[in-house]
Every structure is written in structure tokens, then in C-alpha cells.
Amino acid sequence: MSEIETRFHGRRRGRPLRAGRQRLLADGLGLLGIDPAALPVGSDPAALFDPRPRAVWLEIGFGTGEHLAWQAARNPYIGLIGAEPFLNGVARLLAAVEAEGLANVRVLADDVRPLLNRLGEATLERVFVLFPDPWPKRRHRARRLVARPLLDRLARTLADDGRLLLASDDSDYVAWMLRHLLDHPDFAWTARGPADWRRPADQPPTHYEEKNLYGGPGATWIEARRKPRGAA
Ligand SMILES: C[S@@+](CC[C@H](N)C(=O)[O-])C[C@H]1O[C@@H](n2cnc3c(N)ncnc32)[C@H](O)[C@@H]1O
Structure with missing residues (x-):
């Protein structure tokens, strides 16, 4: 894997975070954060959750996290992992996780690729x-x-x-x-007709x-x- 291929191009920070959001970020990542370097190669992502979920879904580049929080709230038996290097967005997701009491979310505040390299x-x-x-x-x-x-x-x-x-x-x-x-x-593309180019019914915008x-x-x-x- 070349270095160029794994370099993240994008912004990691936006406006300075207020003290409360900074605290939420530090505490939230302390509890829910994933460190790929600490995972053995071949890791089972379901083991990151307690209780163990029925299955694990991954959102790559969740932005400010609205979609991830929506999925987590509607699918409590699924473990949702979100990867996002933009820390202001991560703080927004963590605020939603706290406000909605979501117990099935884990967060990688970084490029998703090192995590994928560690998963089984x-x-x-x-x-x-x-x-x-x-x-x-x-x-x-x-x-x-x-x-x-x-x-x-x-x-x-x-x-x-x-x-x-x-x-x-x-x-x-x-x-x-x-x-x-x-x-x-x-991979197989599942579309059969024009309706399949649109947002699926089980997805929010x-x-x-x-x-x-x-x-x-x-x-x-x-x-x-x-x-x-x-x-x-
Ligand atoms: C245009 S935004 C879309 C955000 C969100 N998915 C939405 O639809 O509102 C794309 C996001 O992907 C994130 N991103 C880019 N490269 C990434 C990577 N290698 N791993 C994880 N996230 C990445 C960026 O930081 C950015 O927040």
C-alpha cells in the first residue's frame, strides 16, 4: 500500500470548538473512540461493542453525523462504526450520541483505511x-x-x-x-430501473x-x- 494512497486530503478542524464541545470530544473519544493501531490484524469489530451487536455497519466520512445517529437510533441491535477525520463533525456526532443516549456507536476520528486494514x-x-x-x-x-x-x-x-x-x-x-x-x-450493482438511482426508502437524506x-x-x-x- 503506497503512502500516497493512504494520505487523507481534507480538513481535520473547522471553527475552534467551545470548551464544552472540546470536553465532549475528549471524553466521548475516551469512551467510544477506536484506535486502529491497538487492534490486532483480523479483528472482529463486533467485539468493540457491549453487548455484542447482531451485525456491524460502517459509515465512512459521516460529516456531522446526522445519518449515523439516525441509523443507530433506529437499529439498536446493530453496532454502528463511524469514521471521520473532521473533528468538529465528530464533536457533533458525540453530542447527538449523548443527547439521544445511543449505546451502539463507536467512532474513529480519523481516516478509515488503517481501520479497514485491521478488520477481519x-x-x-x-x-x-x-x-x-x-x-x-x-x-x-x-x-x-x-x-x-x-x-x-x-x-x-x-x-x-x-x-x-x-x-x-x-x-x-x-x-x-x-x-x-x-x-x-x-461487487454486483443491484439497480434494475430508474427508481434504483434514488435514495432507498430506508435512508434519510x-x-x-x-x-x-x-x-x-x-x-x-x-x-x-x-x-x-x-x-x-
Ligand atoms: C462531503 S462530506 C459528506 C459528509 C456526509 N457523508 C454527508 O453526506 O453529509 C465527505 C466527508 O468524508 C470525510 N472523509 C474524506 N476522506 C476520508 C477518509 N479517508 N476516511 C474517513 N472519512 C473521510 C471528509 O472529512 C468529509 O467530512
Whole structure:
């Protein structure tokens, strides 16, 4: 794995956090934070939760965490792991976790890739990558997170038939993500018709989806399944 491929491009901090939020961040990460360097290779992410959840879902780049908190509140028997290097966003999620009393959330306040490298084969049931930074300039395309190296990690860590949900409102990135997905031998795109490009019924809009920063006609959602291992 090259250093370039695992370099995080983005911001880790926004406006200075008020003292209360700083305390919440330190205390919350002390309780719920994940340190990939402390995990053995091949780790079972369900072991990060007590009680042990029925399955583990991962959200990569949760931003300010509204979607993650929504999923955690509606799926109490699922363990939700969120990865996000933007600390102001992490503090927002931790505030929601505290306010809503969510007991099934764990947080990596950093790049997701070192964590994926430590997780065991087929240990995740569902992965969300919603509105990843599109890096629209041609010279920045190598920074796009959804590309073969990430898909390889997700193909290893997703269980058979595990669900991968991608979304973007940048049409070039949508085409890029779809091409990388279709090129990958371990994923199958589940869409059958135009309705399958829209947000699935069991998903809320995310913060970025509501902002519609790129001003296009709306978001495109791509759902894929991890093909069963050993299937012809
Ligand atoms: C455009 S924002 C979208 C946030 C949220 N998913 C939403 O839809 O509102 C993309 C987020 O991905 C995060 N991100 C970028 N690279 C990442 C990485 N390697 N691991 C985890 N998060 C990452 C960024 O910090 C940013 O907050």
C-alpha cells in the first residue's frame, strides 16, 4: 500500500470548538473512540461493542453525523462504526450520541483505511460512503476515496451479500464510482430501473444531500452487494 494512497486530503478542524464541545470530544473519544493501531490484524469489530451487536455497519466520512445517529437510533441491535477525520463533525456526532443516549456507536476520528486494514474478513454487514468529496478538478482525481484500493478493502471486510451504499450529487463522480464498482470482480450493482438511482426508502437524506452543493438535478444513489465468496 503506497503512502500516497493512504494520505487523507481534507480538513481535520473547522471553527475552534467551545470548551464544552472540546470536553465532549475528549471524553466521548475516551469512551467510544477506536484506535486502529491497538487492534490486532483480523479483528472482529463486533467485539468493540457491549453487548455484542447482531451485525456491524460502517459509515465512512459521516460529516456531522446526522445519518449515523439516525441509523443507530433506529437499529439498536446493530453496532454502528463511524469514521471521520473532521473533528468538529465528530464533536457533533458525540453530542447527538449523548443527547439521544445511543449505546451502539463507536467512532474513529480519523481516516478509515488503517481501520479497514485491521478488520477481519467478512466482518461488516453494511458500509455507507455518502457524498464523499468529489475532488472535481482533473488533477485532484487521485484523491477520490471511492476507487479500487478502497473497494478492495471493502470487498475483503464486507460479508457475503453485504450492502455497499454510495451517493453523490456530482455527476462525474457518480460515473467514476460506478465504473470502479463495475470493474471490480467482487461487487454486483443491484439497480434494475430508474427508481434504483434514488435514495432507498430506508435512508434519510444526509446533510450534504440537503445542501446540494454542486447544484445539479439531485443526488444519485448506487447500491451494490458483495458477491458471495466462492460463487461461480
Ligand atoms: C462531503 S462530506 C459528506 C459528509 C456526509 N457523508 C454527508 O453526506 O453529509 C465527505 C466527508 O468524508 C470525510 N472523509 C474524506 N476522506 C476520508 C477518509 N479517508 N476516511 C474517513 N472519512 C473521510 C471528509 O472529512 C468529509 O467530512
